[in-house]
Amino acid sequence: MPKALPVIDVSAPICCAPVSAGPMTDAAALEVALRLKALADPVRIKLMSILLTAADGAVCTCDLATGVDLAESTVSHHLGQLRKAGMVESERRGMNVHHRARVDALDALRLVLDPDCCR
Amino acid sequence: MPKALPVIDVSAPICCAPVSAGPMTDAAALEVALRLKALADPVRIKLMSILLTAADGAVCTCDLATGVDLAESTVSHHLGQLRKAGMVESERRGMNVHHRARVDALDALRLVLDPDCCR
DNA sequence: CCACCTTTTCGACATAAGTCAAGAAACTTG
DNA sequence: CAAGTTTCTTGACTTATGTCGAAAAGGTGG
Numbered sequence: 001m002p003k004a005l006p007v008i009d010v011s012a013p014i015c016c017a018p019v020s021a022g023p024m025t026d027a028a029a030l031e032v033a034l035r036l037k038a039l040a041d042p043v044r045i046k047l048m049s050i051l052l053t054a055a056d057g058a059v060c061t062c063d064l065a066t067g068v069d070l071a072e073s074t075v076s077h078h079l080g081q082l083r084k085a086g087m088v089e090s091e092r093r094g095m096n097v098h099h100r101a102r103v104d105a106l107d108a109l110r111l112v113l114d115p116d117c118c119r
Numbered sequence: 120m121p122k123a124l125p126v127i128d129v130s131a132p133i134c135c136a137p138v139s140a141g142p143m144t145d146a147a148a149l150e151v152a153l154r155l156k157a158l159a160d161p162v163r164i165k166l167m168s169i170l171l172t173a174a175d176g177a178v179c180t181c182d183l184a185t186g187v188d189l190a191e192s193t194v195s196h197h198l199g200q201l202r203k204a205g206m207v208e209s210e211r212r213g214m215n216v217h218h219r220a221r222v223d224a225l226d227a228l229r230l231v232l233d234p235d236c237c238r
Numbered sequence: 239c240c241a242c243c244t245t246t247t248c249g250a251c252a253t254a255a256g257t258c259a260a261g262a263a264a265c266t267t268g
Numbered sequence: 269c270a271a272g273t274t275t276c277t278t279g280a281c282t283t284a285t286g287t288c289g290a291a292a293a294g295g296t297g298g
Contacts, residue, residue, distance in 0.1 A: 024168040029161040036159035042152040049143040052234055071258055076276055095265055095274050103234045110229045115171055115222045193287055195246055214244050214295055
């Protein structure tokens, strides 16, 4: 997998380089791929699902760990991936850290994947 | 990465299990993740981009290899991944094989990722 | 049937990625 | 400050993945 290193700030919402606006540059393709990779894991999809459907939209790490039935260190790792890709934001509340899904990032990603985006 | 094997027929368009329709089952999350994983690679994103913007919508393997500047065996591998995930369909035309993007699959995936899908 | 072209399959290799346990870090409360 | 709780980091391990070259498979035309 010898691939260019992810030196990109991928935590900001995707600017604009839809897959259907002409053949993509390598840089644009990498940017999109990095965000997709952050979501391309069953555990992380389930985490997003839990966050998106949570009552007040925010859930602490330990509850997420219970939700996906994995070690907390593993969940922390996955949350780090999602945060690095801008899909989740985290905020400390007392002893706990509450996480919430960034709907804007999800929307931006969906737009980039829209085949009709630029027609 | 000890994960359940992808024994799922992932080449059919996603049925319906949006991330925002309540906490996902493991099976649903896996199904979505497998399709995302197929797209979560810079080369494959660029291939999709080329296919989506091609004049008649279909491109042969060798032209795709030129487009991404990789060995044809590598491109064939990536196309296999995309095909297995239902993102591309391929058809033999004489000596060449022409590939085209499956817009329906892309649309289905975007719908599943829609936070407002079930509200 | 044979020479040639395109595509896929197969090995082999290097790198990336998911998982956990153990320990460090951040915070609260007595 | 000390004890307890939650979270993150680190290290180690196993498995998955992207890449290529070589060879096989599929198709065309003399």
